[in-house]
Amino acid sequence: MDTSRRLPYGISNFARLIEDNYYYVDKTSYIESLEREANPYQFFIRPRKFGKSLFLSMLSWYYDINSANRFEELFGRFYIGSHPTPERNSYLVMAFNFSGVDTHDEETFRKSFANVVQQSAIGFLSKYRIIFANADELIRNINETQPGIAVLRIAYDAANDVGRKIFVIIDEYDHFANDLIAMGVDAIYKKQVRANGIVRDFYETLKIGTSDAVGRIFITGISPVMIDDLTSGFNIASNLTVEERYNEMLGFTQAEVEGIIKETGLNRKLAKVDIQNYYDGYKFHKDAPRRVYNPTMLLYYFNQLRMTGKEPENIIDDNLKTDYGRLQRLTMNRENRETLLQIIRDDGIYSEIKTKFSIDNLADTGHFVSLLFYMGLLTIDKADRGLLWLKIPNYSIRTIYWEYLMQMIADTNREVQLNLSEWQLGVRDLAYDGNGVPLLDYVSKNIFSKLSNRDLMRFDEKYIKVMLLSVLFQSKIYLPFSEREVEGGYIDIFLERSSHLPDIPYEWIIELKYVKESDTDRLPEIRKASAAQLERYAASPQLAGKPGLRKAVWLFIGKTKYEIIE
Template sequence: MAAKNIPYGVTDFRLIRANNYYYVDKTSYIALVENAARFFFLIRPRRFGKSLFVNMLSWYYDINRKDSFEELFGDLYIGKHPTEEQGKYLILSFNFSAVNPDPDKLMESFEWHCHLRFMEFANAYASCFESGFAEEIKNAPSATAKFSYIISKAKELELPIYLVIDEYDNFSNAILANAGTTHYKTLTHGAGFFRFFFNLIKEGATGDGPIKRMFITGVSPVTMDDVTSGFNIGTNMSCDARFNNIIGFSECELRQMLTYYKETGDISEDIDHLIETMAPWYNNYCFSMDSLGERIFNSDMILYFLNYYLPLKEAPSNMIDNNIRTDYNKLRHLIRLDKSFGLNASIIHDIVANGNIVAEIKTAFPAEDLAKPDNFKSLLYYYGLLSICGIDRGDTILGIPNLTVREQLYGYLVEAYREAEMFVLELDYLNNLVKDMAYDGIWEPAFRYFASELKRQSSIREFIEGEAHIRGFLLAYLGLNRTYIIHPEHEPYKKYADFYMMPDLLHQPEIAFSYIVEVKYARRDASNAEIATLKMEASEQLRRYAGDPKVQQTKGDTQLRLITLVFKGWELDVCELTE
């Protein structure tokens, strides 16, 4: 048999199992979910594999699909360890990413999506109900009327329902981002139809109601908090260590997949080297304080890479899937980088400059409180723009997980600079200067250009308070070039340099020069002796970093150059090569 296909973009579990696709077995989590909570709420970033998981649950629990159990699950973990609830439920499922978020079309689209799902349910389980059940559903005047009827009849006949909602907050997030809080509140507060929809869910799930189990996914707890005032029948398991790897791939799972394709002859290169290629771009997600040793790869990103790599035997020219870019662009509006470069933009600037930030992850907060610092940091975490990276004196440390996310944050920050008319560089001109650095070793003009604009654009001066701010501006703009991969160093106890401009030799093997840059900042009235001390510190740090194994391994045959930049206020006082 031919090697299994890569299920990139495929979320139909049966299609994967019946059509020779590779499946990473997540069925061991079925029993864990059953034992953890009847009403299970899971938050994970977009494009992470949630839809496939919930579709798998539907196939496992559906009373109509009980006879397919051996065919679909027989060789998986759950096939050897089935639970008593397998094939015991009527499945009622929704995917609200299918609802049109245009405020003028939202209600009609929501009604139509619900109508289709209710009719699927009515037709699939007609034999469980009295004759005419499907016709009653069809003729009911609204989604809520249909839902109320289903709940009533299922309760009367003691028929257990498993409710599945994928992307529960998709259209509500879009409304919040594009139409504003007024439209959003109309939807989620008071007599809003979405709030009433969740009231019906609560009614059907309490007491002797027919909704016996529930699995809901989304990208943040915001809408759930607003439509249910806490949704006290649901259990948010998103940060529970038992479910850190319920979605996404562990390194062990990725290694097993690559080993399979190595054995089929589709991979010829060393597996460790392939993982090292993917890890900086797709790895480093952690969803529990108790799971710091278990880092998760974004499964959709991995499948994107392998879908390109296996037939062509080379890495994609663009390591970031355009679908990921599109989704992150949608988030740009929700993170509210206001035109005054307010608190939220400053938080992102600090994250880019310092690499991480202290935060308390909030499990629930309403949309009206998004601007509060800990809520905003939590939102970045839920969206996958930050991940748990450590603990310091009992505080949670959130950091940027990988290069894919870092590039998105650079883009957000540069856009915020532009909208605030704060600090604007000509990206094409800067990118050409960076190419001169890479291919010709002409490094000084790029930094001189940056410094001259820093001095010329007076509006930025109020914001400059020290080294971290200048470093943030520099990283944001340099991070958008396609010649170097910018690796900031954020290990204060090692006193490493600010950032390593790692040549992208995977895609541009002819690059001749690589760089480590140390940025120092002094007050405008600093003495010559103080400047000399900063230069000496920079030289020591640069030389220490130059010997780091990561640098030696990744610089290839390029000539490594060490650059010291010392700013006095907003003026570049030292710009020199360290020998």
């Protein structure tokens, strides 16, 4: 009989996860840690799809007074089951989720935000009908009068009347702010968040509630973009986001991943890709001892293996791709575009991490880089002489940069022509015929030769490489790797056949070189040195004897000429 547990991909309700025999990576010890914090009003952010909603659901079931009779069923086998805290099942939980706020225009936004708050308050009163004797009367009054943010005071009074404290949980606190930023409607944001608008009113009323009814608050989102703008209206929460002790509160460590594989009965032999390379790598404090996987990225992959018995055709979950519109908005100014290009070229950047900033700061390089960190597009690699080196976390995120780079080049340079079917044919010829000429002809004529003078100022091997990686990745024929480490050095581009195309006869070691047209006298020595590099890479223990392995130097001369040396 199969005793393995189900993979919890897409499950954000903690009780359902337990009831339906899904495997839960035990994060309940953090309940104890959070409850021991001096400040009961807490703020914690992580990138998209990092397990925030499930964590909030777990908090809700743990603290909800209505769930007291289910404590053993839900938590008995986890850490907190044998280490219960003093406040377990002692609160009335009032939850808000702002992901559904309509940002179409200012009036629609205001009404939609007010409706989310009112419906949450109605749900709160309805949930505790057994405690609030006049719950139906209060709900009827709310529906008739539409009090807006004042509905919070109604909920506070109800809780105070029965001598109970409220635990306020807010998910997606910044979702509408991110939408407004992406759409470029700063005016609505500034009027409703920074000025005396409805968002500010909500948080001021929430703060007022801490004087009597509100005992705990826990807020999550993906960025700190509203923190400064709410400071005077809501300056009571501790930001735990980059505290070392909470580095692993969300996300999976390597040991936890091993537990998932074991407890769900996953067949390791089905997994062909290096999951650490694809989904791991996040660190939120420079001294944190371990890195963590993005849970949704990893569970998507594992779920595909379980359902189909083979790797998914797309090893990267399309649902995780960052909204290109948001990046386009953030890179409307030249400084941010240049910074993004630097990150793509160098695979990271030196920067400090800002903990608070408002919409006015997004054009500043330090704040822009920090926002990329909070969005999960950068993570901490190491501290170096007082500075942090922030790197691209993993292969999955790297491909987002590659795709965005090509779109950005096309958007900012109308001369660049991108035709996916044409470059796919070029990559196909490279894969099946060992012929790289059609591909390099395409990128030389349609991309490189069309670059602007500003683009040409940074035209070098790194710039060429990331553009080629983007083309190669989007073809879906190869899995391209940058700087693959082998004995003897780092391969500029290694092209690994996709597991879905096992009939591809050729994999490639590519060494890239670039020479300005004014430096062509250096070509003989470059050709010789490059050939020696290729031989050394191919002879490495990691690649020696690999079937169908070919090697070539792609030597670019200026922006219109190239050579292929095999």
